[in-house]
Amino acid sequence: MSSMSPRKTPQLCSEPGCGQPAAFSTRTKSTWCDAHITKMLRQGGLEPLEPFTKPKAWRLTRCLACGCEAHYRFEYTLEKNAYGEATCRACYWRQWAQEARQAMGAYADLSPVPEAKAREHAEKNGYDYLSALTTPSFSDDPHHVRCRYCGRLSAARLGDIAFGCQCQTNPRRERQTSKPAGSKQRDLLKDSELPVLDWWDHEHNDVATWETVTVKARREAAWRCPDCDLRFTKRILDMVNMRECPECEPKRRAEWEAQYARYQVTPVADVPELLAAWDDDEDPRTVMVADYGPQRRFRCPRGHHPRLSPHTYLRHGCPSCRGQDTLAERIEAVEIDPEAFGLNAEIAAQWHPTKNGKTELSKVSPGSRKLMWWRNPDCGHEWQETPARREQGQRLRCPECRTILDSLAYHFPELAAEWSPANALSAWQVRPTGQTLFAPAWICSANPDHAWQAALSSRANGSGCPECREHGKSRIELDHWSAAERAFGRASSGQSVRHEAFARRANWLVDITVETAGAQKLAIEYDGCYWHADKTDLDIEKSRDLLAAGYMVARLREHPLPPLPIDDPSYAEFVVYSATPTPDETIERVRAWVSRRDEGAGAQR
Structure with missing residues (x-):
């Protein structure tokens, strides 16, 4: 007899005494039936003109007081009701x-x-x-x-x-829109180049944590102080924000407090650096370094005359000099990289070449509120706007054409080439991960007869033409195949291999096949944790058949799949992580292994 799964009990209205089904489901908040939702709208002074869909959806209403028709979210009405304020704007x-x-x-x-x-x-x-x-x-x-x-x-x-x-509204999301298609958007700690990496305790943290943890992780990890060698555990997020050793930090704080106490009874005249810069009318022998009195006048070697406390000048020096040095470093950085500390590349490319007088682009701050001239190289339109306003609100690329910054066409021109002209907006008017009121249509660049519909986020995350794509291959396998093509020059995906040495099957489908520079062929297998959890015997037999046929075999095993019991110089395994796939990095490790194998074989000959 076939078994049927139990029917899910509908969520009921949260209003006491009401047993009607709720209009929407929620785990932690209150929910109501349609009748009570309408009652709450009327409490806020509104009459619904459209059916209810969900709390965050815009719903057309009419004001009971003035008759103005407008769209409001139900959540907004609940907020105003809590304050005793009518919803109608x-x-x-x-x-x-x-x-x-x-x-x-x-x-x-x-x-x-x-x-x-x-x-x-x-x-x-x-x-x-x-x-x-x-x-x-x-x-x-x-x-x-x-x-x-x-x-x-x-x-x-x-x-x-x-x-x-x-x-x-077009928020700036360069990390989300400038990423390679198909890649994961995770700020991995190991790739951050932050100083806290010197504190990471590789002996007490497992490899999986190192490979997958992000800079915002709230889990605890093991750390090792580079100064006193103390080992301790602390949340990763806390260490990223402030590196502190439980043993060294109290000592440093105590030393600083003791030094500050000495400065409270030490005259400026007893500190050579302060005395050399002293330019105040007060006698330096009567003013303490940690003085709570008025600001004092100093003269720095460059001729600046700042007014600040002696202790601040001793610790930080002249503020004018620091500002000049920072500006010089910024200008130098901008000359090397136009986006470093400056305008983003897309806006900088629209800098008007003749109408901004002597103002230099390299010296313009992204937060500047000075009106500048811009010209869109695509349409030729010219206008004035401040750099700060260009990065706010709609963030338009051209105010006349209504094109936007960080658009699909700017970040993914190869996808924009497949954007159908039948779409209501152009590829310059949509964000790669944005939402549209219509289902975007696409035309395959390889075969114009192939047309389909797909969301922007789906395309930006790597989906391609459904009629051209490799059937039966996961996205991650296809990404590693592309990486293999970049690393080796040529690679095949899903190739059927036959050989008389095969003992288990007459042929095997190999995930990735590569023609290496050496005499052997390379077979790369991607073993996903979910699909290969109960295929250990099959993976062993396939590997041994390929090895018997003269292939080098590289298996990319997702953590926590155990290693296979295969001992052969032409066989290697590489641990990968489904949460943080790095196809190019992984294939590079495979290529390095192949190179070492080829060099070893050449030395033996």
Whole structure:
């Protein structure tokens, strides 16, 4: 008799005494049925005009007080209800603007805002202008607008309209968008080059932890103080933020406190460095180094005259000199790498060559609020904007074309080449990991007859044409195949191998086959932990058959798969980690092993 899994009990409304099914499920928060959700909306002064979907979804509503139709999230209404405030922003901003004008009295700006000016402002920032929500409309009064991209209705002031709709917010995510397709986005501690790596205790931490742990990990690890050799355990995140030895740190703190106590009774005249720079009217013999009095005047060797405490000058020197040195280092770094301490490369490439006068690009800070001239090399449009504003809000690449920074076309031109012209937006108007209101269409670059739909994040993470891809191969296997092609020049995936030396089968499908520079062929097998957990015997027989046929065999075994009991000079295993795949690094280790094998074989001949 076949067994059936028990039906999941529906979650019920959290309202006491209500036994109706909840409109949405949740693990830790309250949930309600549709009737109680509507009741809560009415409590916030709204009437729903669309069915409920989920708490974070935008839902069209009508204000019961003023009749303004707008989209709000149910979570937003719950928040306002908790404060006893109506949800409708049209009502809120009308009241706010009226109270602000009353507070300003005769200084209030009572110049009406022309509808044509408000319409132009809204359209410039991606909205369709519907109407003013006050008559006449003064400064800070709300306006009714609709986003051209997501269709969301809202009531907003002109200043808020200038930021554009939330759907157009384009946060800077260079680590997520500039990564190679298919790679994992993890900040591994071993690759961080942080000073804390010198404290890592390789003897007491296992290899798996070293290979997979991130800089933000909250697990404890073993550490070894490079000064006193003390071994201790501490959370990785804490050590990354502040390296402290339980034994050395109290000693350093006690030494600093003792030294500071001595400076409290030590005159400036007794410290040669301070006395040489002293330029204050007060007698240095009467002023203590750790003095709580007024700031003192010093003269540094470069002629600066800073005013600061003697103790601060002794510890840090002249602040003007430090600033000049930092600026010089920054300029030098920018000359070597334009993105180091400077504008990101995409914005820097739009620097106008003639309209910025004597201002040098290398000296412009990303946070500068000075208006600069820019020119988009793709369309030729020119405009003025501050570097700081270019990295905020919508982060437009061109304000006239409405293209964005960090777009799919900029980071992944090979994917942009497959972006279908039938899509509502261009590849310059979408982020690689963004979301769209439509399912993006793609056209295969290898075969234009192949067309399909796939999310942006799926493509940015390595998915390809479903009709061209290798069937039966996982993404991670394909990534290692690509790495093998880069390392060896040529590699085959899923090749069927036949040989008279095979004892178990007439043929084997090899994950990756490589023609090496030596006399032997190389077979690379990727053993995933999930699929190979109960295939030890099969993996052993396959390896032995390939070795008997004259192949070198390299098995990439996912941790924690145990090693296979094979002892052969042409066989090697390499531990890999599913959480942090590094195809190029792993294949390079395989290539180094092959090179050593070839060199050893040549020496024997």
